[in-house]
Amino acid sequence: MVKKLIDKLEADTRLSKEEWVCVFDDYSDDDRAYAAEKARAVAHKYFGNKIYIRGIVEFSNVCKNDCYYCGIRCSNSNAQRYRLDDDDILLCCDEGYEYGFRTFVLQSGEDYSAYPASRMAELVKRIKSAHPDCAVTLSLGEMEYEDLKLMRQAGADRYLLRHETATKEHYEKLHPAKMSFEHRMECLENLKALGYQTGAGMMIGAPFQTNEYLANDMLFLREFEPHMIGTGPFLPHKDTPFKDMPKGSYELTLFVLSLCRLMLPRVLLPATTALGTISPQGREQGVLSGANVIMPNLSPAQVRKKYMLYDGKICTEDSSDECRHCLTARMKRIGYEIEVSRGDYK
Numbered sequence: 409m410v411k412k413l414i415d416k417l418e419a420d421t422r423l424s425k426e427e428w429v430c431v432f433d434d435y436s437d438d439d440r441a442y443a444a445e446k447a448r449a450v451a452h453k454y455f456g457n458k459i460y461i462r463g464i465v466e467f468s469n470v471c472k473n474d475c476y477y478c479g480i481r482c483s484n485s486n487a488q489r490y491r492l493d494d495d496d497i498l499l500c501c502d503e504g505y506e507y508g509f510r511t512f513v514l515q516s517g518e519d520y521s522a523y524p525a526s527r528m529a530e531l532v533k534r535i536k537s538a539h540p541d542c543a544v545t546l547s548l549g550e551m552e553y554e555d556l557k558l559m560r561q562a563g564a565d566r567y568l569l570r571h572e573t574a575t576k577e578h579y580e581k582l583h584p585a586k587m588s589f590e591h592r593m594e595c596l597e598n599l600k601a602l603g604y605q606t607g608a609g610m611m612i613g614a615p616f617q618t619n620e621y622l623a624n625d626m627l628f629l630r631e632f633e634p635h636m637i638g639t640g641p642f643l644p645h646k647d648t649p650f651k652d653m654p655k656g657s658y659e660l661t662l663f664v665l666s667l668c669r670l671m672l673p674r675v676l677l678p679a680t681t682a683l684g685t686i687s688p689q690g691r692e693q694g695v696l697s698g699a700n701v702i703m704p705n706l707s708p709a710q711v712r713k714k715y716m717l718y719d720g721k722i723c724t725e726d727s728s729d730e731c732r733h734c735l736t737a738r739m740k741r742i743g744y745e746i747e748v749s750r751g752d753y754k
């Protein structure tokens with residue numbers, strides 16, 4: 409039954425809500441393998457055996473928000489906070505350029521008091537003038553239209569803002585009352601309207617997630633058609649209200665990656681750090697399930713341990729060139745090659 413639905417998804421690139429629920433309720437290991445093989449073939453059709461890399465600079469872990477799942481939430485007084493200055497961020501990009509990165513992702517907590525859009529716009533301009541052949545991706549949380557516009561006009565190419573969950577009642581169980589589901593969705597619409605290549609996504613196995621909610625996420629993604637989908641397993645962090653919640657399923661995460669690839673064939677789909685954290689071969693298996701992007705860390709060694717969204721995050725002991733070389737070797741072992749280009753959505 410599930411195989412028939414996977415065939416249907418491949419042919420039509422969409423399923424109904426009932427069909428999605430059925431897929432998530434009833435899938436077996438065999439169905440997963442079936443979807444992975446098809447997803448891999450689709451990825452191969454569009455990207456060959458090339459894997460795009462994005463260097464991620466986690467430039468501040470200061471956050472005004474208090475998401476119940478996240479280790480850098482403002483209520484976590486055990487987090488040691490840091491902020492990088494603009495010169496240091498630029499140095500990370502310069503170093504990354506040497507290693508072959510042609511996309512830099514600037515990610516942080518929601519830290520607009522220190523990094524308003526005007527400052528980010530200047531920073532984007534500096535990065536783009538130093539490295540005109542590179543793309544800049546921002547992942548700064550929810551911002552207002554005019555701010556997003558300013559940074560877009562400064563040359564920012566892409567923006568990652570996971571929707572987290574497409575179900576309002578679920579959103580409200582993951583976030584405090586002062587955060588708004590509608591505002592996050594509006595922000596995603598604005599990003600697209602401003603011409604950003606836009607990334608959405610959700611955690612797999614987030615607390616209170618049901619198969620119906622996951623079905624809603626798939627319907628939302630099909631409708632919104634993001635250029636990128638960031639999705640990885642939920643992993644608990646010891647200093648959050650969700651510290652005792654079970655982690656998400658590794659197998660389900662891989663399955664969702666395959667389903668995303670079949671649903672949106674050209675989407676840029678990373679095998680995330682969380683996937684590499686939940687299993688030592690997670691990122692390789694992600695690629696073999698249809699992912700085509702890897703996002704190694706370019707943050708300075710001394711701050712890596714402080715950007716802890718969840719416990720056990722990998723690569724916090726390594727330097728940027730170690731991460732880069734480790735990934736090249738990992739991809740090579742499964743028959744893939746790292747591509748040195750911007751890797752835009754086409």
Ligand code: SAH
Pocket residue numbers: 477478479515516517518547548549550568569570572610611640641642643644645682717718
């Ligand atoms: N402040 C930015 C960046 C957030 S961190 C923003 O709001 O978009 C990037 C992503 O990490 C989040 O969107 C979330 O989906 C994921 N994340 C946070 N905590 C996590 C956890 N405990 N386990 C797995 N993923 C997590």
